[in-house]
Amino acid sequence: MSDRSxxxxxxxxxxxxxxxxxxxxxxxxxxxxxxxxxxxxxxGYLSQLRRVSTVAGTLSEDDVPERLRESLLEAxxxxxxxxxxx
Amino acid sequence: MxxxxxxxxxxxxxxxxxxxxxxxxxxxxxxxxxxxxxxxxGLGADAAEDVVQETWLxxxxxxxxxxxxxxxxxxxxxILGNCARGRSEAERxxxxxxxxxxxxxxxxxxSRFFPAQHPxxxxxxxxxxxSWETIPDERLLAGEARDRFRAAxxxxxARHAAVFVLRDVEGWSSDEVCLVLDLTPxxxxxxxxxxxxxxxxxxxxxxxxxSP
Numbered sequence: 001m002s003d004r005s006x007x008x009x010x011x012x013x014x015x016x017x018x019x020x021x022x023x024x025x026x027x028x029x030x031x032x033x034x035x036x037x038x039x040x041x042x043x044g045y046l047s048q049l050r051r052v053s054t055v056a057g058t059l060s061e062d063d064v065p066e067r068l069r070e071s072l073l074e075a076x077x078x079x080x081x082x083x084x085x086x
Numbered sequence: 087m088x089x090x091x092x093x094x095x096x097x098x099x100x101x102x103x104x105x106x107x108x109x110x111x112x113x114x115x116x117x118x119x120x121x122x123x124x125x126x127x128g129l130g131a132d133a134a135e136d137v138v139q140e141t142w143l144x145x146x147x148x149x150x151x152x153x154x155x156x157x158x159x160x161x162x163x164x165i166l167g168n169c170a171r172g173r174s175e176a177e178r179x180x181x182x183x184x185x186x187x188x189x190x191x192x193x194x195x196x197s198r199f200f201p202a203q204h205p206x207x208x209x210x211x212x213x214x215x216x217s218w219e220t221i222p223d224e225r226l227l228a229g230e231a232r233d234r235f236r237a238a239x240x241x242x243x244a245r246h247a248a249v250f251v252l253r254d255v256e257g258w259s260s261d262e263v264c265l266v267l268d269l270t271p272x273x274x275x276x277x278x279x280x281x282x283x284x285x286x287x288x289x290x291x292x293x294x295x296x297s298p
Contacts, residue, residue, distance in 0.1 A: 008199075008209025008210060009209060009210045010194075010199045011209065013283075014279075017275055017278055017282060018275055018279070021275050040215075041215035042211070048215070048290070049283070049286055050218075051218040051221070052282050053254045055235075056235075059235070059236070063118070065135065068135050068139065069113060069114075072113050072138075072139060072142055073110060075142065075146075076106055076146065077106070080104040
């Protein structure tokens with residue numbers, strides 16, 4: 001990444017995932033944390049991205065389309081009773 | 087690479103012994119994410135379903151070759167990737183190139199910040215940013231918010247959606263996601279960031295419109 005300084009809020013918002021994922025170097029991390037410590041809106045933004053990630057974990061994906069599910073179970077029965085495949 | 091968990095070992099045992107209920111649970115557990123991933127290869131809904139079906143058949147036929155050196159799901163999704171790539175090539179669609187193009191659009195619309203020419207506050211927030219720390223989960227993702235969030239995931243580019251779903255919805259590690267999607271750790275983080283920032287914006291819009 002070309003510019004990873006954390007002088008302005010506009011730079012900080014680009015670094016949040018790198019920060020959360022441990023992708024920043026030691027000095028970049030320190031600069032990020034210093035900025036966030038004195039900047040309430042950036043703290044708010046950090047909390048927002050964290051929540052996006054954590055609430056997503058409470059989502060379950062859609063149900064399996066019924067037709068596909070049925071045809072998979074049928075394929076399983078075929079496989080089970082067909083010795084050459086086992 | 088992570089070895090199978092106890093739950094996965096039981097699943098593999100169940101499949102080997104022909105336990106249909108175990109297979110049905112595995113289908114319910116993994117198929118939605120498999121369909122999502124198949125879409126990354128440019129496949130339409132029907133082709134993605136075919137690929138998922140082909141993948142499960144291959145998995146059943148090669149169960150004996152699964153040695154448990156990787157987790158079951160990494161193995162499953164690697165097979166899915168191969169099937170999807172094959173199908174995509176057969177359809178002569180443009181397979182997403184492994185090389186990575188950086189998107190240049192900003193995480194937050196620039197109108198939210200003071201302009202670069204501002205003598206004192208250049209690049210600093212010019213608008214309020216609410217903390218979401220204390221908002222209850224139910225408000226963020228219940229009922230309509232959940233539908234909006236899901237719809238927003240569906241509008242993401244396929245690779246962004248795949249990374250987001252595997253990492254944040256399914257809880258995979260970044261190593262596993264990089265392996266299955268053939269991404270470098272840095273590219274994986276960029277895709278994840280883009281996905282999270284777009285979903286953040288969608289959720290923010292919903293919360294603002296829903297405010298009493």
